[in-house]
C-alpha cells in the first residue's frame with residue numbers, strides 16, 4: 001500500500017486544491033485482491049465452495065440417525081414429516097415405515113386443561129424429574145390454532161427453559177399451519193419418531209381449546225386434566241365431556257395459601273367423578289393435587305401413571321386402546337384423503353357453486369345436490385391427478 005504522501009490517494013471528485021485531509025480518512029485500496037492468509041488470488045466463489053450448503057439428509061441417514069437417538073437427526077426427520085410439500089410426503093413415509101418396528105414402547109401421556117392451569121409448568125417440573133430418574137422424555141404440543149395465534153408456543157418455550165437444557169429431553173412445538181387433521185397426523189407421526197429415537201415417556205400438551213383435547217386423547221395412553229381451585233360454581237364450567245375422558249384429574253397450584261382450597265377442590269372433584277363413566281376400562285379415575293411450582297405431588301403422580309400402565313396392560317385395555325386408536329387414525333386419514341380428493345377436483349370445484357346455490361334457493365334438495373356432485377366425481381381421475389402432483 002502506498003504510504004501517505006508518496007501518492008495522492010484522494011478520490012478524483014475531491015478538488016485538487018483542497019487539503020489532502022479533505023475526506024477525513026481516505027485509505028488506499030488494495031492493488032489486487034489477495035487473500036491475506038493464503039496469498040492466493042482471492043476468489044469469493046472458492047470461499048463459498050469451502051462451506052457448501054448443508055445437504056438435506058437422505059432417508060437412510062435419517063433412519064440411522066433417529067435409531068441412534070441423535071437429536072439433530074430426529075429434528076430433521078420431524079421437519080420432513082411436517083413438510084407440506086407433496087414430494088416430501090413419500091420420503092417421510094419411507095423413513096417412518098422403516099422405523100415403525102422401533103415404535104410403540106413409550107408411555108404416552110396427554111396433559112390438558114384451561115390456559116393458565118399450569119400445564120407447561122407441570123411439564124417442565126415433571127419432565128425434569130423423569131430425566132433425573134434416567135428416562136428419556138419427549139415433549140410435544142398439539143395446537144391446531146397455532147397458525148392463527150402464532151405466539152402461544154413461544155411463551156411455553158421460555159417456560160420450559162430448564163427442561164430444554166436436559167440432555168435426555170426433546171421438546172418440539174406444535175406443527176404450525178394446516179387443518180386439525182393435518183396437525184393431528186403430524187403430531188402422531190412425530191410421536192412415533194420420538195419413540196424410535198428411544199424416548200420412554202411422551203408428554204403431549206394440548207394448547208388450543210376444544211378440539212385439540214379430543215385429538216390428544218386419541219393419541220395417548222394416559223390422559224390427565226389439570227384443573228385449578230375454585231368455588232363450586234367454577235366446577236360447573238368444566239365440561240363433563242372432558243372429565244369423561246380423563247384418567248386423572250389433577251388440582252394444580254396446591255401450594256402456599258392455596259393449599260387448603262386445593263384440598264377442598266380435590267374432594268369436590270372426587271365426588272363428581274363418582275357419577276361419571278370411567279375413561280379407561282379397568283381403571284378408576286381419581287382426583288389428585290400437586291404443585292408444579294414446589295414439585296410436591298409429582299412423584300406420587302408418576303406412581304399413579306406407572307400403576308395405570310401396569311393395571312391396564314394386565315387387563316388388556318392398554319393394547320385394545322392402542323389398536324382402536326390406530327383404527328380410528330387410519331379411518332380419519334381415509335376421510336381426510338377422500339375429502340381432499342373430492343374438493344380439490346377441478347370438476348367439483350367448477351360445479352359446486354351452482355349446485356350449492358340451487359340447494360340454498362330450494363331449487364334442489366340438499367340430498368339431490370349431493371347426488372349430483374357425487375355423480376360428477378370421478379375418483380380415478382382425481383386419484384391420477386393426486387399421484388401426478390406427488391411426483
Ligand SMILES: Nc1nc2c(ncn2[C@@H]2O[C@H](COP(=O)(O)OP(=O)(O)O)[C@@H](O)[C@H]2O)c(=O)[nH]1
Nearest residue numbers: 114115116117118119120121252253291292293
Ligand atoms: N403457585 C403456583 N403457580 C403455578 C403453578 N403452576 C403454574 N403456575 C403459574 O401459573 C401460570 C400459568 O402457567 P402455565 O404453565 O403457563 O399454564 P398453561 O397455560 O396451562 O400451560 C404461570 O404464571 C405459572 O408460574 C403451581 O403449581 N403453583
Ligand SMILES: [Mg+2]
Nearest residue numbers: 119120121156
Ligand atoms: Mg402452556
